Amino acid sequence: MNNSDQGYLERRSQIEHYFDRTAAKTWERLTSTDPVGKIRATVRAGRDEMRATLMSWLPEDMSGMRLLDAGCGTGALSLCAVERGAHVTAIDLSANLIQVARNRYASLSPLSKNTFETPKRGWVEFSSGDMLDPQLGEFDYVVGMDSLIHYDAPDLINGINILSERTKKAILFTFPPRNPFLAVAHAMGQFFPRSDRSPTLAPVSQHKLRSALQKSITNKGWSEGKTTRISRGFYTSQAWEWVRQ
Numbered sequence: 001m002n003n004s005d006q007g008y009l010e011r012r013s014q015i016e017h018y019f020d021r022t023a024a025k026t027w028e029r030l031t032s033t034d035p036v037g038k039i040r041a042t043v044r045a046g047r048d049e050m051r052a053t054l055m056s057w058l059p060e061d062m063s064g065m066r067l068l069d070a071g072c073g074t075g076a077l078s079l080c081a082v083e084r085g086a087h088v089t090a091i092d093l094s095a096n097l098i099q100v101a102r103n104r105y106a107s108l109s110p111l112s113k114n115t116f117e118t119p120k121r122g123w124v125e126f127s128s129g130d131m132l133d134p135q136l137g138e139f140d141y142v143v144g145m146d147s148l149i150h151y152d153a154p155d156l157i158n159g160i161n162i163l164s165e166r167t168k169k170a171i172l173f174t175f176p177p178r179n180p181f182l183a184v185a186h187a188m189g190q191f192f193p194r195s196d197r198s199p200t201l202a203p204v205s206q207h208k209l210r211s212a213l214q215k216s217i218t219n220k221g222w223s224e225g226k227t228t229r230i231s232r233g234f235y236t237s238q239a240w241e242w243v244r245q
């Protein structure tokens with residue numbers, strides 16, 4: 001881990017506590033196919049759409065390509081990438097969510113033996129720890145789906161800078177966009193039962209984020225690519241692709 005800033009470490013510890021203890025069961029259920037209430041159903045639908053969007057920005061055939069699923073949670077995106085042949089390193093602060101991810105990976109149906117197509121499933125290695133750990137190595141692609149949304153802008157930018165040094169082709173990440181309506185939606189989160197409250201989201205202006213990233217990584221060969229906002233009920237997140245030329 002080469003981000004030792006005290007503010008970052010404190011935030012990371014709150015996030016780990018939330019996902020590993022407070023909300024581990026909630027996340028396991030939300031990311032399963034088990035029924036959930038109406039509010040969470042909108043979040044699940046939004047997240048499914050976000051995952052599909054991010055996957056649509058990655059190559060159809062990822063045979064042998066290295067992908068980092070940064071803050072993988074229960075591993076849904078990792079499993080999609082594995083089906084495209086990717087070699088996935090999946091890491092999350094929460095050891096409990098990693099265990100759920102490992103179990104889900106182990107229960108993937110085996111590839112049919114009677115197919116004439118070359119099986120192209122890759123593999124994934126799940127571990128618990130910090131996605132910014134330099135020991136994870138280098139990647140063709142890094143995806144951080146909703147894993148940077150609880151950090152404020154300086155930590156988010158620092159995280160993208162660190163990851164950009166280890167990535168050859170593209171980084172796809174999401175952030176909570178700042179706008180007046182969302183400020184109200186986030187304030188409404190204060191009325192949720194305490195057990196359901198996540199660490200505060202840190203909405204960030206895309207304009208400010210762009211200026212900061214242009215200053216820090218554009219001169220290293222990076223440029224911005226696609227961006228799209230997914231809004232479904234209680235879920236809103238902005239996906240952004242940055243590409244190395």
Ligand SMILES: C[S@@+](CC[C@H](N)C(=O)[O-])C[C@H]1O[C@@H](n2cnc3c(N)ncnc32)[C@H](O)[C@@H]1O
Pocket residue numbers: 012015016019031070071072073074075076077091092093094097129130131132144145146147148
């Ligand atoms: C909202 S969940 C999203 C999980 C997964 N990407 C998905 O979309 O299903 C955010 C996850 O990011 C993880 N996370 C946050 N900061 C992290 C860090 N510095 N290193 C590793 N994981 C982190 C959290 O533990 C949590 O599981």
